[in-house]
Amino acid sequence: MDSNKGIFGLFGSILRNFVLFLYALFVLFPLIWMVILSLKPDEHMVTTTFIFSPTLENFRAVFGQEGFLRSLWNNLVVSSLAVGLSLVVGVPAAYALGRYQFKGREEIAFTFLSFRFVPEILIIIPLYLIYQKLGLIESVSGLVWVYQLISLPLLIWILRGFFEDISPDIEGAAQLDGYSWWQVFFKILLPMVKPGIVAATLLGFILCWNSFTFALQLGGASMQTSTVSTTRFLASDTVHYGWVAAAALLSSLPGVILALLIQKHLVRGLSFGAVKG
Amino acid sequence: MASVELQGLTKYYNKRRALENLSLDIHDNEFLAVFGPAGAGKTTMLSLIAGIATPNSGTIKIGGREIGGLAPADRNVAMVFESYALYSQFNVYDNMAFPLRSPKFKLPEDKIKERVTHHAKVMRIDHLLERPIQALSNGQRQRTALGRALVRNPDLFLLDEPLSHLSANLRHSMRVELKEMRTQLGTTTIYATHDYREAMSLGDRVAMLNGGHLLQLASPDDVYFRPASIDVAKFFGDPEVNILDAKLKSSGGSKLSLHMLEENIPLPLPPDVVQVLNEKHTSKIQVGVRPPDVRIAREGDKQAFHATIYSFEPLGTRSILTLKAVDGSLVRALVDGHQTFEMDRRTQFRIDPHLLIIFDAESQRFLARSAEFSEEP
Amino acid sequence: MSTASPTQPRANLSASGKKYARQKALRPYLVLAPSFLLTIGILIPFFVAIFYSFTDLTLRSPEYEMVGFKNFVDTFTNPDFWHSVGVTVRYAFFATAVEMVLGMFIALLLNHESAFSRFLRLILIFPLMIAPVIGALIWLLITNPTVGILRVPLGWIGLGDFRWSADPDWALFSLVIIDVWIYTPFVVILVLAGLRSLPKAPYEAALIDGGSAWFVYKNLTLPMLAPVLLIALVFRMMTSLQEFGIIFATTKGGPGDRTLSVAVASYNEAFPYYNLSGAIPMLLFLWFMIYVVCFILIGFWRKAQKAASGAV
Numbered sequence: 001m002d003s004n005k006g007i008f009g010l011f012g013s014i015l016r017n018f019v020l021f022l023y024a025l026f027v028l029f030p031l032i033w034m035v036i037l038s039l040k041p042d043e044h045m046v047t048t049t050f051i052f053s054p055t056l057e058n059f060r061a062v063f064g065q066e067g068f069l070r071s072l073w074n075n076l077v078v079s080s081l082a083v084g085l086s087l088v089v090g091v092p093a094a095y096a097l098g099r100y101q102f103k104g105r106e107e108i109a110f111t112f113l114s115f116r117f118v119p120e121i122l123i124i125i126p127l128y129l130i131y132q133k134l135g136l137i138e139s140v141s142g143l144v145w146v147y148q149l150i151s152l153p154l155l156i157w158i159l160r161g162f163f164e165d166i167s168p169d170i171e172g173a174a175q176l177d178g179y180s181w182w183q184v185f186f187k188i189l190l191p192m193v194k195p196g197i198v199a200a201t202l203l204g205f206i207l208c209w210n211s212f213t214f215a216l217q218l219g220g221a222s223m224q225t226s227t228v229s230t231t232r233f234l235a236s237d238t239v240h241y242g243w244v245a246a247a248a249l250l251s252s253l254p255g256v257i258l259a260l261l262i263q264k265h266l267v268r269g270l271s272f273g274a275v276k277g
Numbered sequence: 278m279a280s281v282e283l284q285g286l287t288k289y290y291n292k293r294r295a296l297e298n299l300s301l302d303i304h305d306n307e308f309l310a311v312f313g314p315a316g317a318g319k320t321t322m323l324s325l326i327a328g329i330a331t332p333n334s335g336t337i338k339i340g341g342r343e344i345g346g347l348a349p350a351d352r353n354v355a356m357v358f359e360s361y362a363l364y365s366q367f368n369v370y371d372n373m374a375f376p377l378r379s380p381k382f383k384l385p386e387d388k389i390k391e392r393v394t395h396h397a398k399v400m401r402i403d404h405l406l407e408r409p410i411q412a413l414s415n416g417q418r419q420r421t422a423l424g425r426a427l428v429r430n431p432d433l434f435l436l437d438e439p440l441s442h443l444s445a446n447l448r449h450s451m452r453v454e455l456k457e458m459r460t461q462l463g464t465t466t467i468y469a470t471h472d473y474r475e476a477m478s479l480g481d482r483v484a485m486l487n488g489g490h491l492l493q494l495a496s497p498d499d500v501y502f503r504p505a506s507i508d509v510a511k512f513f514g515d516p517e518v519n520i521l522d523a524k525l526k527s528s529g530g531s532k533l534s535l536h537m538l539e540e541n542i543p544l545p546l547p548p549d550v551v552q553v554l555n556e557k558h559t560s561k562i563q564v565g566v567r568p569p570d571v572r573i574a575r576e577g578d579k580q581a582f583h584a585t586i587y588s589f590e591p592l593g594t595r596s597i598l599t600l601k602a603v604d605g606s607l608v609r610a611l612v613d614g615h616q617t618f619e620m621d622r623r624t625q626f627r628i629d630p631h632l633l634i635i636f637d638a639e640s641q642r643f644l645a646r647s648a649e650f651s652e653e654p
Numbered sequence: 655m656s657t658a659s660p661t662q663p664r665a666n667l668s669a670s671g672k673k674y675a676r677q678k679a680l681r682p683y684l685v686l687a688p689s690f691l692l693t694i695g696i697l698i699p700f701f702v703a704i705f706y707s708f709t710d711l712t713l714r715s716p717e718y719e720m721v722g723f724k725n726f727v728d729t730f731t732n733p734d735f736w737h738s739v740g741v742t743v744r745y746a747f748f749a750t751a752v753e754m755v756l757g758m759f760i761a762l763l764l765n766h767e768s769a770f771s772r773f774l775r776l777i778l779i780f781p782l783m784i785a786p787v788i789g790a791l792i793w794l795l796i797t798n799p800t801v802g803i804l805r806v807p808l809g810w811i812g813l814g815d816f817r818w819s820a821d822p823d824w825a826l827f828s829l830v831i832i833d834v835w836i837y838t839p840f841v842v843i844l845v846l847a848g849l850r851s852l853p854k855a856p857y858e859a860a861l862i863d864g865g866s867a868w869f870v871y872k873n874l875t876l877p878m879l880a881p882v883l884l885i886a887l888v889f890r891m892m893t894s895l896q897e898f899g900i901i902f903a904t905t906k907g908g909p910g911d912r913t914l915s916v917a918v919a920s921y922n923e924a925f926p927y928y929n930l931s932g933a934i935p936m937l938l939f940l941w942f943m944i945y946v947v948c949f950i951l952i953g954f955w956r957k958a959q960k961a962a963s964g965a966v
Contacts, residue, residue, distance in 0.1 A: 027777060030781075031780060093685065100681065121921050122940070122941055125699075172356070175329060177379055188364060270840060331678060333667075345670055345671025346668065
């Protein structure tokens with residue numbers, strides 16, 4: 001698919017690359033600056049811009065701060081469990097929505113999507129009260145349950161598309177070969193949607209890891225996730241900008257690394273399966 | 278025992294009617310060709326028998342036993358899908374072994390190996406057993422699908438247009454192979470196709486379906502020479518049969534002759550045809566003439582119809598000629614390929630009245646065709 | 655004579671046939687059951703919230719009384735509420751508009767093979783995969799008056815003391831920039847995928863028939879891209895209308911109430927002040943807005959999909 005924008009020759013090519021270069025600068029520069037700041041010792045913070053002697057003391061300090069390391073761990077646990085639960089529950093749901101014709105199918109599918117329409121704050125307010133009564137405020141299970149609102153619609157819609165792509169004849173063939181419908185599901189269909197499962201799981205994990213609003217209120221003091229605790233670095237009285245940068249960097253790493261892994265299916269994942277990459 | 282009885286089968290997909298009140302009996306060991314155009318209901322019929330779809334109404338019996346409540350796995354039926362439906366994550370061996378590893382069979386691995394290699398040899402893909410499915414050609418995939426169906430020794434074989442995605446040469450050689458396999462198989466087989474040649478060549482009987490209805494169930498010869506209706510005649514044969522209006526005129530005593538194409542050339546009808554027409558008291562008829570039965574006549578032949586050449590398609594040994602008759606009707610002829618014809622040239626053709634298929638013009642149904650063949654001079 | 659029809663589905667089946675058909679029909683519902691149960695549990699708070707909006711509950715004490723529609727009336731007659739709605743709408747509108755236009759533009763430019771475009775396509779992902787809150791933090795870092803890097807180039811053009819989000823007139827602008835930085839890649843990625851899946855044939859025909867670049871763009875590219883564009887639009891509107899983290903981390907709604915979106919305003923009502931009766935009606939209105947907007951857009955999307963596949 002080549003030019004559909006009327007690029008004229010070399011001049012156009014240079015212009016194009018220049019514009020793209022500007023945009024690349026826009027994208028990268030804040031990230032680069034974050035890395036720089038995280039390596040800058042306190043003494044040089046205000047005095048110089050680029051010239052300084054890099055140091056790891058910011059990272060050391062951040063790890064030393066109460067709770068940051070713990071918050072990274074919390075985030076890992078909560079996000080993994082949340083996505084895990086979504087998988088267990090969502091894969092069969094995606095299978096049903098993707099391979100069966102039944103009354104209310106589109107309505108049910110849309111309902112799962114509409115969970116994303118609800119502002120997170122709206123849920124938090126009553127949920128805070130309910131969790132208080134149930135003692136779920138500073139608990140892993142409390143967050144895992146709320147996070148379903150984030151990862152479940154994503155998983156269901158992405159996997160639904162993958163299930164729909166499988167030819168119906170395959171199921172028929174496997175049944176005729178002597179397998180019951182759930183055996184067909186496990187032995188034939190699941191392996192076929194494996195790439196979708198991987199993509200949806202990783203993307204779901206990233207979204208849970210990056211979630212702020214739910215963790216803010218429902219995590220309480222002891223169940224902070226790294227996303228929340230990073231913001232606290234900026235809120236203290238004596239702000240160590242280097243620490244803020246270091247914490248931000250550490251919090252962002254999983255998202256970035258995982259994203260590189262799922263590049264191929266990113267489009268499908270981001271659009272909830274609406275756009276096939 | 279694997280006879281198959283379909284009784285009043287009806288199937289709707291949402292509002293669309295795929296099968297309407299289909300009833301038909303298939304004998305044990307019979308090879309039934311189910312013929313019809315796309316959308317006729319062939320795949321639906323096979324799916325219902327296999328159990329991968331459930332009917333809205335009607336019953337299915339295999340070997341006298343009603344199977345409506347059985348899951349596909351319990352029916353001992355094997356099906357080869359038009360799309361082959363091979364498992365893309367397995368290689369050829371595992372595809373063929375898959376049914377034998379199911380809870381229904383649970384064969385030990387050495388027995389599986391025996392059976393798979395045996396049938397792979399029969400299908401001539403034993404050298405491909407380690408190959409992943411993606412690396413196979415269409416023809417090889419088709420054989421793998423067939424092999425997977427064969428390993429199970431089922432009571433009933435269902436084949437859904439197995440040859441339609443193969444190239445023309447391959448289709449022909451596979452047809453011959455299938456015919457050979459047939460005699461070795463000894464299993465009741467239902468074979469769906471939209472190619473009438475496959476139906477004629479392979480089937481013991483042909484069931485013609487269109488729009489979800491059964492139009493005719495008969496031997497291939499009967500469907501070809503004595504089609505139950507004009508629709509059947511049109512579908513079964515290539516190039517398509519010519520359907521012409523005709524008038525009956527008495528030609529002395531109990532003799533009848535046919536006038537068509539608005540020319541005063543009486544075609545005397547054979548006595549057995551006349552007898553049927555008199556019995557049925559039919560007055561309005563239409564006539565079916567198969568293109569191979571339209572012969573170019575010599576100039577001056579008094580019995581020939583006049584026409585100009587409308588189109589000429591040379592196809593090697595044979596050519597398809599479309600002739601424009603005096604009344605404007607287009608008549609297709611299949612002629613010897615060694616002659617050439619120019620467009621708009623005047624010519625003439627004759628039709629042997631013994632080869633005419635007579636239909637009732639109102640009901641569109643078959644009336645008569647002569648059982649005698651005249652000797653051409 | 656067949657007795658089955660579209661209205662009377664199952665007739666004349668054997669008993670076991672009927673049973674099998676029924677089993678098969680129930681299966682999808684059974685399989686869906688666990689996900690339902692899980693999410694019903696989460697939806698309960700939603701309905702609880704609706705219930706509480708008719709009471710005068712505060713988080714300070716557990717007792718409350720039913721007050722009918724009083725909370726709603728109070729909220730909808732409060733000019734501050736409508737100011738928040740205005741902030742929310744303006745934020746969502748500007749952010750989304752810029753992202754859609756810029757995203758499409760960049761995607762068109764990126765739709766050429768070169769080492770550079772491959773590289774850019776890769777790093778594009780990064781802003782998107784960072785938590786929006788942290789993205790806001792990073793921008794705070796680079797716009798910071800003491801340690802931020804932007805003060806340097808801004809100083810060159812005489813804007814050295816530009817106060818970004820601390821400046822009442824420019825606070826919303828700063829927030830929109832952050833949103834644009836984070837989410838433009840989302841649009842780029844989607845549009846790029848859409849561009850890649852465009853069929854070649856119509857373009858070749860246009861080349862032969864001789865259409866200008868603009869003509870081709872307007873009559874071929876846009877209609878065929880419409881489904882993808884609408885999906886991107888739906889997701890962006892859905893998210894930016896309820897954006898909380900970015901605003902909260904950067905300005906907390908300030909300075910004053912310049913950037914006080916509905917989400918932030920309701921949070922402020924609910925948690926420091928424990929005033930649920932004020933917070934919940936606001937949020938229900940916000941939810942209603944989002945639902946309607948997305949519902950309409952998805953309707954357009956369905957139509958665009960049909961039209962686009964017909965055009966091929």
